[in-house]
Amino acid sequence: MSARPRSKTRATWLTLLGxxxxxxxxxxxxxxxAWGWLHLLATLTGLAGLQRLDAFGIDDAQAAWMLPLGGLSFAAAMLATILTGLTPDERWDAQHNAGRSGGTPPSGWGAVLAVIAALLIGTTVLMSSIAFGLQRWFEAQAEADLQTPQRISVPR
Known part of the structure; x- marks a missing residue:
């Protein structure tokens, strides 16, 4: 006897929450x-960056690259949620339930609600990560410009 069929709705919510x-x-x-372990590593790096930000403040150089890495991992998970939820039921069954006994019920509104939540959360986290990363990069560029001695040319 083969294993139980995998539910697309369950997979969509698992992707959204975990x-x-x-x-x-x-x-x-x-x-x-390997991709699962990379997700975990990037998320833990982002959480460590959040702790460093709390402990050392906004000017911590390590938190400046750790936080966006965690945010990008989170946004990638939300993109995976959207892709999973919007996969047609027939394609989902062909990819994940080939050779499994029993039919899978249609995904219905459960997957759609998870996709809506992923759009809201993922967009917010992605834009925040990009804004924080660019802000820190521009601040580093401005600080480097201030530390560079300026030559003043005097007209003759």
Whole structure:
């Protein structure tokens, strides 16, 4: 007897709630999935950056690159949620339920609501990560310009 069919709605919600930790990758591909471990590593790096930001303030150089990395991992998980939720049911069954017994119920509104939440959350996190990263980059450029001695040319 083959295993139970995998629900697209369950996969969409798992990706929304635990995708940033790679849970959706581990559920689909097992613990040997490299992308799942990269999600987890990037998220933990971002959380460590958040702790550094809290402890050392906004001017911490390590937090400046750690936070956007965690934000990008989170945004990638939200993109995976959207892609999972918008996959047609027939394609989902062909990819993930080939050879499994029983039919899968249609995904319905459960997957649609998860996609809507992923759009809202993912857009907010992605824009915040980009804004924070660019702000820190521009501040570093301005600081470097201030430290560079300026030569003043005197007209003759």
């Amino acid at each position: 995708g940033t930790f790679g849970l959706h990758r581990f559920w689909r591909h097992g613990l040997r999935d």
